[in-house]
Amino acid sequence: MxxxxxxxxxxxxxxxxxxxxxxxxxxxxxxxxxxxxxxxxxxxxxxxxxxxxxxxxxxxxxxxxxxxxxxxxxxxxxxxxxxxxxxxxxxxxxxxxxxxxxxxxxxxxxxxxxxxxxxxxxxxxxxxxxxxxxxxxxxxxxxxxxxxxxxxxxxxxxxxxxxxxxxxxxxxxxxxxxxxxxxxxxxxxxxxxxxxxxxxxxxxxxxxxxxxxxxxxxxxxxxxxxxxxxxxxxxxxxxxxxxISVFDWYRSDIKGLWYPDVEIGNTVTKGQYLGRLANEFGETVKEITSDTEGIVLFLVTSLAINDNDPLLAVGA
Structure with missing residues (x-):
């Protein structure tokens, strides 16, 4: 055997x-x-x-x-x-x-x-x-x-x-x-x-x-x-x-709509505008800006976003 x-x-x-x-x-x-x-x-x-x-x-x-x-x-x-x-x-x-x-x-x-x-x-x-x-x-x-x-x-x-x-x-x-x-x-x-x-x-x-x-x-x-x-x-x-030693995740703190302003592979700088969260009437509730300088490795492409859903991640 x-x-x-x-x-x-x-x-x-x-x-x-x-x-x-x-x-x-x-x-x-x-x-x-x-x-x-x-x-x-x-x-x-x-x-x-x-x-x-x-x-x-x-x-x-x-x-x-x-x-x-x-x-x-x-x-x-x-x-x-x-x-x-x-x-x-x-x-x-x-x-x-x-x-x-x-x-x-x-x-x-x-x-x-x-x-x-x-x-x-x-x-x-x-x-x-x-x-x-x-x-x-x-x-x-x-x-x-x-x-x-x-x-x-x-x-x-x-x-x-x-x-x-x-x-x-x-x-x-x-x-x-x-x-x-x-x-x-x-x-x-x-x-x-x-x-x-x-x-x-x-x-x-x-x-x-x-x-x-x-x-x-x-x-x-x-x-x-x-x-x-x-x-x-x-x-x-x-x-x-x-x-990469920093993998910086961004999450939503609302239920609403997600409008990213970057694409995967983009290089971003600290403080750069990454996208916005809006309510169901299209009004901006929150703007997302980068905490780090790095590369956008991951991006949620769904318009619909739930509370605590990931939005994107920047590697640095």
């Missing part, structure tokens, strides 16, 4: 691959999974897509990586979950789980007896994160988001985890690499890193559009990381990146 990798309800013998549904306790949906147990020993890696159900490019990229990996080529073990949040995917639900209206990527490490998103986060962490050595979480602009591709790693006190995560984040052909010191609590990569597991998020694609170009970009980045970790043979491709 050889070395058997058991992960949740799935098991795969050495030198084989399983394509099946992962079942998690107390989680209603089954998660499609590719599980590869390589022909030789090596690290265990998790590749996620679809934590946010409308980030279609990330889902396509993860699915294609999972379909392409062959056990004979792999030294180690890989599990790919291309649609990690099926309820959100099929409900076409922006940001949140449709049943509890909670953002899965703010819920980790979750709660065993919590609401739907909290339980899904809990069991992903317990059953998957804790069984692997590295986490690669693929994202993109949600249905109402435009963005410049970027990667993020978590700044943790564990210097080895921090440096490994930073190196992983640098292996995508993406210009901007962000070191995040916890501005986004409850995230996959932050939760994993705080448990000693190097982890990153890579963002490409946007606005509910499946971009073949950006999918290939994400796929190539994942494979580049697998080469760097010794799971795949090949040469590691290095590209020049701009490292």
């Amino acid at each position: 050889g070395n058997v990798w058991e992960i949740g309800n799935l098991s795969v013998t050495e030198g084989n691959k399983v394509k099946d549904y992962l079942e998690l306790p107390t989680v209603e949906e089954k998660l499609p999974a590719f599980v590869v147990n390589g022909s030789e020993a090596g690290p265990k890696v998790l590749v996620l897509g679809g934590i946010h159900g409308c980030e279609y490019t990330s889902i396509d990229a993860a699915q294609k990586v999972g379909a392409e990996l062959e056990p004979a080529q792999v030294k180690g073990k890989v599990i790919v979950l291309p649609i990690a949040n099926p309820a959100s995917f099929y409900a076409r639900s922006i940001y949140v789980h449709p049943r509890d209206q909670k953002n899965l990527n703010r819920m980790f490490p979750g709660k065993e007896d919590g609401t739907d998103a909290e339980r899904l986060a809990y069991w992903l962490n317990e059953s998957i994160f804790k069984q692997v050595d590295f986490v690669i979480d693929l994202h993109g602009g949600d249905m109402i988001e435009a963005l410049v591709p970027f990667t993020i790693y978590h700044i943790t006190e564990d210097k080895k985890v921090l440096e490994t995560s930073k190196e992983m984040a640098s292996l995508f052909d993406i210009d901007y690499v962000i070191g995040s010191s916890g501005q986004v609590p409850g995230s996959t990569y932050g939760c994993a890193a705080e448990q000693g597991i190097p982890a990153i998020i890579a963002e490409a694609g946007m606005q509910g559009i499946m971009s073949k170009k950006h999918s290939i970009n994400l796929q190539d980045g994942v494979k580049n990381i697998l080469v760097s970790l010794g799971l795949l043979n090949g040469e590691v491709n290095k590209s020049e990146s701009t490292y």
